[in-house]
Amino acid sequence: MRTDMPQTFYLKDYQNPPFTVDQIHLDFDIFDGKTIVTATTAYKKNHDGDLPLILNGEHLDLISVKIDGALLTKDQDYQLDDKILTLPCPAQDSFRLEIVTEINPEKNTRLDGLYQSGGTYCTQCEAQGFRCITYFQDRPDVMTYFTVRITADEKTCPVLLSNGNLTHTGKAADGRHYTVWEDPIAKPCYLFALVAGDLVHIADTFKTMSGKNVDLRICVREGDQDQCHFAMKALKDSMKWDEEKYGREYDLDLFNIVAVSDFNMGAMENKSLNIFNTALVLAQPETATDRDFERVEAVIAHEYFHNWTGNRITCRDWFQLSLKEGLTVFRDQCFSGDMNSHAVQRIDDVDLLRRMQFPEDSGPLAHPVRPDNYIEINNFYTVTVYEKGSEVIRMQHTLLGDETFRKATDLYFERHDEQAVTCEDFVKCMEDASGEDLSQFFLWYTQAGTPALNAVTNYDAGTKTFSITLRQSLADTPGQTNKKPMHIPVRFGLIGPDGQDLIDETILHLKQAEQTFTFDNIDEKPVPSILRGFSAPVKLSTDLSNDDLRFLMVNDTDGFNRWESGQIYALRVLNEAIDASEKDQDFDLPQDFIDSYGSLLAQAFDTDCDKALLTRALSLPDITVIGQHRSNVNPQAIDNVRREIITELVEKHGDALRKIYQDNRSAGAFINSFEARSKRALQNFVLGLLGTAKHENAVSWAKTQYDAANNMTDRLAALSALCQTDSSERSEALAHYYDTFKTHQLAMDKWFNVQASAGRDQIMDDLALLITHDDFTYTTPNRVRSVFSAFGMLNPAKFHDESGAGYDFLTDAIIKLNGINPQIASRLVTPLRDWKRYSPDRQEKMRACLERIAETPNLSDNVFEIVSKSLKA
Numbered sequence: 001m002r003t004d005m006p007q008t009f010y011l012k013d014y015q016n017p018p019f020t021v022d023q024i025h026l027d028f029d030i031f032d033g034k035t036i037v038t039a040t041t042a043y044k045k046n047h048d049g050d051l052p053l054i055l056n057g058e059h060l061d062l063i064s065v066k067i068d069g070a071l072l073t074k075d076q077d078y079q080l081d082d083k084i085l086t087l088p089c090p091a092q093d094s095f096r097l098e099i100v101t102e103i104n105p106e107k108n109t110r111l112d113g114l115y116q117s118g119g120t121y122c123t124q125c126e127a128q129g130f131r132c133i134t135y136f137q138d139r140p141d142v143m144t145y146f147t148v149r150i151t152a153d154e155k156t157c158p159v160l161l162s163n164g165n166l167t168h169t170g171k172a173a174d175g176r177h178y179t180v181w182e183d184p185i186a187k188p189c190y191l192f193a194l195v196a197g198d199l200v201h202i203a204d205t206f207k208t209m210s211g212k213n214v215d216l217r218i219c220v221r222e223g224d225q226d227q228c229h230f231a232m233k234a235l236k237d238s239m240k241w242d243e244e245k246y247g248r249e250y251d252l253d254l255f256n257i258v259a260v261s262d263f264n265m266g267a268m269e270n271k272s273l274n275i276f277n278t279a280l281v282l283a284q285p286e287t288a289t290d291r292d293f294e295r296v297e298a299v300i301a302h303e304y305f306h307n308w309t310g311n312r313i314t315c316r317d318w319f320q321l322s323l324k325e326g327l328t329v330f331r332d333q334c335f336s337g338d339m340n341s342h343a344v345q346r347i348d349d350v351d352l353l354r355r356m357q358f359p360e361d362s363g364p365l366a367h368p369v370r371p372d373n374y375i376e377i378n379n380f381y382t383v384t385v386y387e388k389g390s391e392v393i394r395m396q397h398t399l400l401g402d403e404t405f406r407k408a409t410d411l412y413f414e415r416h417d418e419q420a421v422t423c424e425d426f427v428k429c430m431e432d433a434s435g436e437d438l439s440q441f442f443l444w445y446t447q448a449g450t451p452a453l454n455a456v457t458n459y460d461a462g463t464k465t466f467s468i469t470l471r472q473s474l475a476d477t478p479g480q481t482n483k484k485p486m487h488i489p490v491r492f493g494l495i496g497p498d499g500q501d502l503i504d505e506t507i508l509h510l511k512q513a514e515q516t517f518t519f520d521n522i523d524e525k526p527v528p529s530i531l532r533g534f535s536a537p538v539k540l541s542t543d544l545s546n547d548d549l550r551f552l553m554v555n556d557t558d559g560f561n562r563w564e565s566g567q568i569y570a571l572r573v574l575n576e577a578i579d580a581s582e583k584d585q586d587f588d589l590p591q592d593f594i595d596s597y598g599s600l601l602a603q604a605f606d607t608d609c610d611k612a613l614l615t616r617a618l619s620l621p622d623i624t625v626i627g628q629h630r631s632n633v634n635p636q637a638i639d640n641v642r643r644e645i646i647t648e649l650v651e652k653h654g655d656a657l658r659k660i661y662q663d664n665r666s667a668g669a670f671i672n673s674f675e676a677r678s679k680r681a682l683q684n685f686v687l688g689l690l691g692t693a694k695h696e697n698a699v700s701w702a703k704t705q706y707d708a709a710n711n712m713t714d715r716l717a718a719l720s721a722l723c724q725t726d727s728s729e730r731s732e733a734l735a736h737y738y739d740t741f742k743t744h745q746l747a748m749d750k751w752f753n754v755q756a757s758a759g760r761d762q763i764m765d766d767l768a769l770l771i772t773h774d775d776f777t778y779t780t781p782n783r784v785r786s787v788f789s790a791f792g793m794l795n796p797a798k799f800h801d802e803s804g805a806g807y808d809f810l811t812d813a814i815i816k817l818n819g820i821n822p823q824i825a826s827r828l829v830t831p832l833r834d835w836k837r838y839s840p841d842r843q844e845k846m847r848a849c850l851e852r853i854a855e856t857p858n859l860s861d862n863v864f865e866i867v868s869k870s871l872k873a
């Protein structure tokens, strides 16, 4: 165990920056093997006393420091350690500091600061990568004007990009050339970006609402251009949407997107120079699935939307991360809903929240949407900050209504443009525009944990009144006890026996621990529809009967609650079956359940069927979701019961399923409409179901589908079904896939992923082959995720195998990656964090793995924080 405790940072310690920056000029001289950075910065004293100027800097070789032209001497004029350069408070109120550093991007496997990806130099500065480029007050509330000069070899780096506008280009000695960039808008250093390499681009233009033309470019490696057109369309759609929905116009003449293969996250919103993981830009039907297309569209929008929510208005400090991320996720979710389907979007967003964020919120790393302490900020780019953060914005939208919410965001943009602000500042705009008091609501930002909400209903036929009593409670989380009741908006309707809404949909404002709401003049016993659209991120339990749920599945006017009722019903049945199996008792699948599944299947034959919604309705809760409703979780046992139930459903409804599969088989040219994607989703869902049930046709149909596929969605679904088996068709298809796609990195990630997430008994042998394969590498995060995250997160039954072999496999990788890329290593710990939720034998093995990681020499702060907090809980 590490004995030197890393520093914890606290929100309560926030202080204004002691020095502000008027402007900075960065000069990059890029050579093979070393890059020289000269930073010339105009500082201004921002306090009365004589505080030192403290500059962050890591992984840097300091060459020289000059103040107003005078060379400074180490130890005499300034102090230096491996993280901080300290300069005693200069006598003058304004001064110019010139700092020269040398860095080695070619050797940087951490992928922050300046690094190389496939020969292209690129930067990643959020959250704290800028300090790996030069010494600076690396904090988001220091906003300034950047000019940048880049010089590099013209042959290897014909393209030299940075933020803002290109102002000069020219030749330098020895076959080198340079560009100069000026960003007219003040920004924090985490939004700085540089790209230098041999790239090609596709170009387009967008005419903004005030008639300005913006040049749009997407830059990629030679050969990838054809895969960029979908991203370009998504960019233009996003620009238009932000004008229409939020009145936000783009503010520069140029917008660049660069795609790189080695990237820790999805993408980055650097001012006018977004840098993307190739996985979120490149998309064409032969190599990208329908899901990939949707993600490209969503992430292009997300990064573009950051231009206003994040860049023009940024965060005062990193505790406020959700100020930009929660709001921007909310915006991209609404955009995707507008582009595709609102009901499906909501279901998928809630599904993600439940599978990923709810466990985080009840586990050892639970933290509020606005955390109040951290060791390593990179560990706080979490589903809580992003997805729950978006729910918290969505609730404010619900409370204010669409029109007033728009007034409030207008006020926010006007009041705080070019500022670094807090979550309080945002909520104040909501209050000022609406006149609402949101002080209790603000607890959503500061209290961790998912509230439990219980509903008890009562209908009195004599007085014709219906009442609903809502109770809320919030469990303790690390560092937080005795929490206060929250303001929970509960969207609510009452449905009569004929399926008609009996009241206008309303919002119940639950503000106390317990409240009863009563409705008069209700002539017949209604069925309540509670928490429509999932109007608050809570765990709802109700006294609804299975009959009520089946009624809502068919009759609720809210699409989300129709789906939700089916899921709750299925969960009840699954849990009963698992209980029975744990007690070695027999369990008969209820006929009502079988019939209700049959009615759902019958909808597939209606001409106006929404196949995307139907696919979601037919999907049984997965192992992860079921596990959350149980203690001492045994994922293998859950998997077995779930498979048995699916097998029985397939036996009972074999004819319908066969027909649905055949009716929806892709035929003819590929179409990328929402309808066509929905049809493929239904087809491939049924194929997966038949595979899970080991249906007699499953392998031959999958192989036929694989051989005939003209798009990656159908191909991968077929390959995935084959990968669950030990058939010769499996090896044939895998070999064919490899031969066909071996030069396409993203397609090859899928080849690794589909094997690592397969529920085969030989999985540990498969994994051993995958990580010794020539195409495997620990230095490309996408490839690492395609094996280890796929196995740890998408393959719970095998990852949690009682032997513990899965845990050891992941642990070895984490230890190895700790020395290569600590951010990626730390994220891989996720499936081990919740060790206490599993059966005692599994707990023991998982804890031993966490301890083995904790004992690793040179453990990074990133991994240390997650592992030590997991063990402590």
Ligand code: PHE
Pocket: 124, 126, 127, 265, 266, 267, 268, 269, 302, 303, 325, 381
């Ligand atoms: N800010 C990026 C986003 O949400 C995510 C990111 C964080 C990327 C840190 C890189 C590093 O779009």
Ligand code: ZN
Pocket: 302, 306, 324, 325, 328
């Ligand atoms: Zn973001």
